[in-house]
Amino acid sequence: MTTPRTDRSPWNWLLLVAIIIPLIPPLFNAVEPRLFGIPLFYWLQLAFILIGVTATTVVYRMTRRGR
Amino acid sequence: MTTEIIVFAVLFLLVSGMGFVASRWRRPDDLASLHEWGLGGRSFGSWITWFLIGGDLYTAYTFVAVPALLFGAGATGFFAVPYTVITYPIVFLVLIRLWSVSHVHGLVTPADFVRARFGSPTLALLIAITGIVATMPYIALQLVGIEAVLKTMGVGGDLPLIIAFAILAAYTYKSGLRAPALIAFVKDALIYIVILAAIIYIPAKLGGLGAIFDAAKEKFDATPAPGDGVLLNANNQLQYVTLALGSALALFLYPHSVTGVLAAKNRDVIKRNMSALPAYSLLLGLIALLGYMAIAAGIKPIGKDVNTVVPQLFDKMFPGWFAGVAFAAIGIGALVPAAIMSIAAANLFTRNIYREYIKRDATDAQEASVSKIASLVVKVGAVLFILLIDPQFSIDLQLIGGVIILQTLPSIGLGLFTRWFHRAGLIAGWVAGMGTGVLLLYNIANPVTNHAHFGGSAFPLAKLGLDTKVTIYAGFLALIVNLVVAVLGTVIARLVDAADGPDATRPDDYFADQGDPRVHDLELAGST
Numbered sequence: 381m382t383t384p385r386t387d388r389s390p391w392n393w394l395l396l397v398a399i400i401i402p403l404i405p406p407l408f409n410a411v412e413p414r415l416f417g418i419p420l421f422y423w424l425q426l427a428f429i430l431i432g433v434t435a436t437t438v439v440y441r442m443t444r445r446g447r
Numbered sequence: 448m449t450t451e452i453i454v455f456a457v458l459f460l461l462v463s464g465m466g467f468v469a470s471r472w473r474r475p476d477d478l479a480s481l482h483e484w485g486l487g488g489r490s491f492g493s494w495i496t497w498f499l500i501g502g503d504l505y506t507a508y509t510f511v512a513v514p515a516l517l518f519g520a521g522a523t524g525f526f527a528v529p530y531t532v533i534t535y536p537i538v539f540l541v542l543i544r545l546w547s548v549s550h551v552h553g554l555v556t557p558a559d560f561v562r563a564r565f566g567s568p569t570l571a572l573l574i575a576i577t578g579i580v581a582t583m584p585y586i587a588l589q590l591v592g593i594e595a596v597l598k599t600m601g602v603g604g605d606l607p608l609i610i611a612f613a614i615l616a617a618y619t620y621k622s623g624l625r626a627p628a629l630i631a632f633v634k635d636a637l638i639y640i641v642i643l644a645a646i647i648y649i650p651a652k653l654g655g656l657g658a659i660f661d662a663a664k665e666k667f668d669a670t671p672a673p674g675d676g677v678l679l680n681a682n683n684q685l686q687y688v689t690l691a692l693g694s695a696l697a698l699f700l701y702p703h704s705v706t707g708v709l710a711a712k713n714r715d716v717i718k719r720n721m722s723a724l725p726a727y728s729l730l731l732g733l734i735a736l737l738g739y740m741a742i743a744a745g746i747k748p749i750g751k752d753v754n755t756v757v758p759q760l761f762d763k764m765f766p767g768w769f770a771g772v773a774f775a776a777i778g779i780g781a782l783v784p785a786a787i788m789s790i791a792a793a794n795l796f797t798r799n800i801y802r803e804y805i806k807r808d809a810t811d812a813q814e815a816s817v818s819k820i821a822s823l824v825v826k827v828g829a830v831l832f833i834l835l836i837d838p839q840f841s842i843d844l845q846l847i848g849g850v851i852i853l854q855t856l857p858s859i860g861l862g863l864f865t866r867w868f869h870r871a872g873l874i875a876g877w878v879a880g881m882g883t884g885v886l887l888l889y890n891i892a893n894p895v896t897n898h899a900h901f902g903g904s905a906f907p908l909a910k911l912g913l914d915t916k917v918t919i920y921a922g923f924l925a926l927i928v929n930l931v932v933a934v935l936g937t938v939i940a941r942l943v944d945a946a947d948g949p950d951a952t953r954p955d956d957y958f959a960d961q962g963d964p965r966v967h968d969l970e971l972a973g974s975t
Binding site for chain 1: 522525528529532533535536537539540543544655657658659677679684687688691692718719721722726728732958
């Protein structure tokens with residue numbers, strides 16, 4: 381069978397980036413600059429979703445088996 | 448008001464009626480077996496898994512509890528966004544290992560895994576009990592959501608809670624996990640419609656997003672409370688970060704999340720889901736802002752129940768019929784996850800307590816009927832949590848559940864990666880962590896309802912004698928105590944050469960995938 385012995389991959393480090401960035405309040409704890417009237421605190425944290433999606437998608441694609 | 452109730456009732460009955468039809472979906476041969484009732488046969492592909500996992504993450508928590516926290520406390524409530532952003536990268540590599548080892552050894556619950564990995568029935572029992580108890584406040588949160596909708600529609604007294612409970616009980620008793628999985632599609636469709644309408648229509652009527660945030664700022668500036676505001680302050684940043692991290696670590700320790708993950712067809716389905724699920728976070732963040740919209744619209748909570756602010760906002764802003772649709776969305780959005788949660792907790796009881804300690808030779812039919820009764824008991828426990836605890840914000844029900852479930856992290860989460868821990872160390876860690884958690888929660892007061900104890904989950908560090916106003920998530924502190932004791936206990940156990948349990952798993956069991964001859968789809972008599 382083609383069972384790999386490991387889940388190790390350098391791509392996995394991307395996951396760590398997506399975990400740490402949203403946990404640093406100084407990055408986003410401010411009102412200005414606003415976006416469409418939304419304070420930075422809210423729109424930037426919503427934008428972090430993109431980091432999460434990108435990181436997990438890239439890791440998924442790069443470590444997918446077979447096909 | 449009558450239009451609302453009629454639309455709500457019709458939609459609600461229609462959708463939950465589908466649950467009963469769903470018992471026949473994909474034609475299980477025998478719904479009397481625990482596997483069929485509890486796991487739906489374990490053969491779900493990407494889409495259904497996505498709805499299944501998403502269905503129990505985005506719930507009354509999203510629609511009622513998070514906006515209520517923003518309404519009452521401001522920026523702190525937004526922790527739900529980083530929480531749901533970081534949880535998927537955190538568990539990405541963990542859950543695929545859980546999937547593999549579970550499918551090799553026929554494990555259905557987190558306690559099954561701990562039993563196989565650490566060869567300790569005692570530890571497995573603790574994990575099972577933890578899972579069941581931690582699920583109760585989480586289900587309670589869902590009931591509170593349904594309650595808030597009923598209250599807004601004018602149903603008074605204790606009736607809303609009784610109705611919410613009765614609906615849920617009748618609904619799960621009949622058709623197991625299949626029903627919530629099918630309904631999740633309808634539920635999500637309803638929620639998407641409501642939320643799109645809400646985030647476009649309501650801000651337009653309130654003078655734009657800028658005006659909404661200004662109104663929120665004005666409200667928080669006027670209150671004497673030091674902890675609120677549209678931004679975090681020096682004292683609640685640690686709370687914010689530990690809440691997000693603690694909740695993220697806790698999420699996939701819940702038995703119902705594990706059930707959803709195990710129902711996936713293979714490892715790639717899980718990975719794909721971990722990259723697609725954050726799409727829900729955007730929704731969550733936008734819904735959270737409904738709390739501020741309620742401020743801008745001048746909504747006042749019914750009684751002291753801030754959970755009613757979002758239903759009331761819908762009531763005020765939408766025409767009657769659409770408010771009915773929105774209420775149905777909230778109601779079904781609470782019902783589906785509550786069903787999934789209570790089924791998972793019932794599975795835990797049946798497999799790891801009933802079959803292990805009460806009746807070893809139980810037949811499939813006996814197990815299924817015990818599960819049904821157990822799921823009823825879990826719901827009664829949920830109602831007790833509501834009646835006895837009554838925290839300031841309903842979100843604290845979920846956060847209290849988090850404090851409890853986090854204590855299983857060393858055994859499950861770390862256990863998936865390392866067999867270094869000694870079973871005695873893990874048990875000692877659990878006892879210390881749980882003791883600390885309960886003690887911390889006991890010492891958190893709730894000024895609003897005048898409760899001296901169990902008033903929330905933000906623990907003031909000043910109570911430890913530190914000269915500071917900083918607060919921290921109680922679950923995080925308890926987890927640290929748990930880990931330290933588990934490590935020390937393991938070192939001591941090894942020093943005195945205490946007997947360790949056998950490990951029934953092998954390293955390459957953690958990488959097995961669909962198509963591997965060792966991977967079984969339906970394996971009831973597993974490693975236990």
